[in-house]
Amino acid sequence: MIKVMYKGHRSVPMVCCDICGSWIDDADAGAAVFRKSVGEGCISEVLHTHKGRCHVVAEERLGGQVKTGWHELRQHLQLLVFNTGIPPAALQKLEDGNGF
Numbered sequence: 001m002i003k004v005m006y007k008g009h010r011s012v013p014m015v016c017c018d019i020c021g022s023w024i025d026d027a028d029a030g031a032a033v034f035r036k037s038v039g040e041g042c043i044s045e046v047l048h049t050h051k052g053r054c055h056v057v058a059e060e061r062l063g064g065q066v067k068t069g070w071h072e073l074r075q076h077l078q079l080l081v082f083n084t085g086i087p088p089a090a091l092q093k094l095e096d097g098n099g100f
């Protein structure tokens with residue numbers, strides 16, 4: 001899930017685990033778990049989780065390992081940014097400005 005943390009005078013978006021609720025502050029430590037497609041155009045709910053126990057619980061919640069797939073959180077977020085039309089230059093601008 002996406003949450004906002006208030007820090008200073010800013011509201012900073014963060015990805016939190018849909019199972020334990022805590023912040024996933026390292027994309028390499030997270031996963032995006034979803035039900036496998038049952039056909040063209042199928043849209044599935046996604047659970048963002050920590051790898052390990054939270055990932056296993058998410059798979060169980062969505063019907064078990066056989067019925068679910070997952071992406072590395074890093075890849076999932078990259079695809080999400082790409083699919084929302086955010087140009088790479090906009091990300092570079094954030095990087096150049098030391099983030100948000």
Ligand SMILES: [Zn+2]
Binds near residue numbers: 017020021022049050
């Ligand atoms: Zn978790």
